[in-house]
Amino acid sequence: MARMHTGKHGKAKSRKPVAEQVVIPEGAPSKEEAAKLIAEYAKQGMHHAAIGQKLRDEHNIPYIKHYFGKRLHVVLEEEKVAGEYPQDFMDLLKRAVKIRRHLAKNKNDKHNTTSLRRVESKIWRMTKYYKMTGAIPEDWKYDPDKAALIVKGS
Helix, strand or coil: CECCCCCCECCCCCCCCCHHHCCCCCCCCCHHHHHHHHHHHHHCCCCHHHHHHHHHHHHCCCCHHHHHCCCHHHHHHHCCCCCCCCHHHHHHHHHHHHHHHHHHHCCCCHHHHHHHHHHHHHHHHHHHHHHHHCCCCCCCCCCHHHHHHHHHHC
16 A cells, blocks of 8 residues: 555565574573563563563563563463463453443543443453463453452452
């Protein structure tokens, strides 16, 4: 598709280097030390994206998947610090709980009623996917009260 105000086409592609092309810098820690750092950051409650940024900025590890050969969540599972639920799923649950709390005080807020509907539909779609992959139990169902308890417990 052409750009709006030019006659040229854009270049839509990923700029991320291929794993074989990535060179690990010399100042990077060993894989065991990096795994311990990841576990330490996860215990502090850091989000997955924040862990990746911290490793990139402070420890010279550009891409976790290229460095370990596996994704961050797998490294967290091996270190036994992964949460019970996937991070993106928990983020949506937190968002839904927060919107419900807001709507309890502001009953006529139509915009947030719509956003709650959207967030909950994403939760339902992700529930199907995560049941299929085995990340959450097969009998798990979204319930706002149950979601509030899960968020409070994490």
